Amino acid sequence: MSDAEIVDLLRAKSFEGLEKLIDVYGTTIFWQIRKILNHSAEYEYVTEVENDVFLAIWEKIGQFDAELASFKTWLIQIARNKALDRKRRVIRELKRPLVLDEGFAEDRYFTEEVFLDLVAGLDDLDQLIFLKKFFYEDSGEEIAEDLGISRDVVYARVSRGKKKLRALYKEEGEHEKSI
Numbered sequence: 001m002s003d004a005e006i007v008d009l010l011r012a013k014s015f016e017g018l019e020k021l022i023d024v025y026g027t028t029i030f031w032q033i034r035k036i037l038n039h040s041a042e043y044e045y046v047t048e049v050e051n052d053v054f055l056a057i058w059e060k061i062g063q064f065d066a067e068l069a070s071f072k073t074w075l076i077q078i079a080r081n082k083a084l085d086r087k088r089r090v091i092r093e094l095k096r097p098l099v100l101d102e103g104f105a106e107d108r109y110f111t112e113e114v115f116l117d118l119v120a121g122l123d124d125l126d127q128l129i130f131l132k133k134f135f136y137e138d139s140g141e142e143i144a145e146d147l148g149i150s151r152d153v154v155y156a157r158v159s160r161g162k163k164k165l166r167a168l169y170k171e172e173g174e175h176e177k178s179i
Helices: 003-011 015-036 043-063 071-094 112-119 124-135 140-147 151-171 173-178
Strands: none
Touching (some): 015 043, 112 124, 124 151, 140 151
């Protein structure tokens, strides 16, 4: 069945469309979620996020525009956003202080709320890298392996992300006392 046929069925609110969507893209969606929710504290949420993704697709299918993105790209973006939202919620629930490496915060503590507010200004991949590196304390090698990118790309994105966060931090003077 083609993507256009699946989209048409979903727009008609046909459960057959949902079944075909799951058959064709279920594994892809699962692994997109799993790449982001890959720590033990997050495993229990994978199925719930997967269900949230399918519900969001069902509800937002009217917003899909084949001229802007392929159906697969649109699905993956929804899955990534839902998984990142859940990762942020899990981190907030853990309620522990966060120490960024030397040179960035000079060993001053961030609360996870301030950290999440700051990294919200980064793109999705950089947010994920920062969460893995500075919250879960994964090594560059672990992050590279998890995300399927090179270690050098991880370090380059961390470096550029820190520069961007410093600029955001200076603009957001209200966080100054928290850091």
